[in-house]
Amino acid sequence: MPLGEFDLIGRYFTRPARRAVLGVGDDCALLAPTVGMQLAVSCDMLVQGRHFLPNVAPQSLGHKALAVNLSDLAACGAQPLAFMLALALPRADEAWLTDFSRGLFTLADAHGCELIGGDTTQGPLNICISVFGDVPNGRVLLRSAARAGDDLYVSGTLGDARLALESVRGAVALQRDAFEAVRVAMEQPQPRVSLGLALRGVASSAIDVSDGMLGDLGHVLQSSHVGATLDVDAVPRSAVLAAQQLTWQLQCTLAGGDDYELLFTAPPSLAAAVHAAAEQARVAVTRIGGIDAQPGLRLIDAAGQAVPNTYGSFDHFCS
Ligand code: ADP
Ligand code: MG
Numbered sequence: 679m680p681l682g683e684f685d686l687i688g689r690y691f692t693r694p695a696r697r698a699v700l701g702v703g704d705d706c707a708l709l710a711p712t713v714g715m716q717l718a719v720s721c722d723m724l725v726q727g728r729h730f731l732p733n734v735a736p737q738s739l740g741h742k743a744l745a746v747n748l749s750d751l752a753a754c755g756a757q758p759l760a761f762m763l764a765l766a767l768p769r770a771d772e773a774w775l776t777d778f779s780r781g782l783f784t785l786a787d788a789h790g791c792e793l794i795g796g797d798t799t800q801g802p803l804n805i806c807i808s809v810f811g812d813v814p815n816g817r818v819l820l821r822s823a824a825r826a827g828d829d830l831y832v833s834g835t836l837g838d839a840r841l842a843l844e845s846v847r848g849a850v851a852l853q854r855d856a857f858e859a860v861r862v863a864m865e866q867p868q869p870r871v872s873l874g875l876a877l878r879g880v881a882s883s884a885i886d887v888s889d890g891m892l893g894d895l896g897h898v899l900q901s902s903h904v905g906a907t908l909d910v911d912a913v914p915r916s917a918v919l920a921a922q923q924l925t926w927q928l929q930c931t932l933a934g935g936d937d938y939e940l941l942f943t944a945p946p947s948l949a950a951a952v953h954a955a956a957e958q959a960r961v962a963v964t965r966i967g968g969i970d971a972q973p974g975l976r977l978i979d980a981a982g983q984a985v986p987n988t989y990g991s992f993d994h995f996c997s
Pocket of ligand 2: 798
């Protein structure tokens, strides 16, 4: 007896509501917004062949589908509350559903973010999640508030997810243990939610790095009407990436994509607060440049020499 739509929802995606007033099961879910807070809402879709490889483990897919959404909340300094899951599945494969939902709920529980509803249909595998978070009135972190003189920082390391992808594509040869190390970055990124929360009132602007750092920085510069100078040698990278050719290191850190680290700005007077936030969130934060009044992006190396910007960013309609 194949598993029907409602049995599938009941078995794999229904859990008692905790913070929500009403979860899965009715026409709408109900959230009770807290007075003095604003709702932060975001939506990201994962399409097979575009955002993930067909052979990826379903548990990793469940994790990543939610992680990329939580990363958007992190960038805004929002506390995750709830999410919706719209799922198209080729068939009701119970082994797949068990692993997918395990990956999904493990990450959801780690962030106190509950599944409150969704939609389920048969079709080519496609996962679309909407997340809801909250942030105190007026304290959201946006792309549009970087100021000339601010320092530019990034969390964690960049480039491993792209290195893993290039290894799968056969463009880079990695030893097995090196591949396994970077594969985690590609398949199970950790959204920097606690860093985003700790940066409220400290960072002047923030964005999560999803499409490649230079492209994402470009969004900040454009919305903030400022420019930047960035030291390409200062961009943090893992030991595995640091062992690759320099051109790969730069390509992967500057325009890799799928990093889900936070790129943010803060005035130099708050440098100690930035480091305290990083410590509180238990994630490394590195200063990689500064914001200029002069528009445009200038790349330099550790010696201060200009580096030509030949690094494209990811665009779904141009790649
Ligand atoms: P409707 O037809 O009224 O939109 P559905 O029949 O699609 O409702 O869904 C029934 C209930 O199950 C709703 O509460 C919906 O939010 C929930 N739901 C459907 N698919 C999912 C899913 N993949 N994950 C969580 N909840 C789901
Ligand atoms: Mg429906």
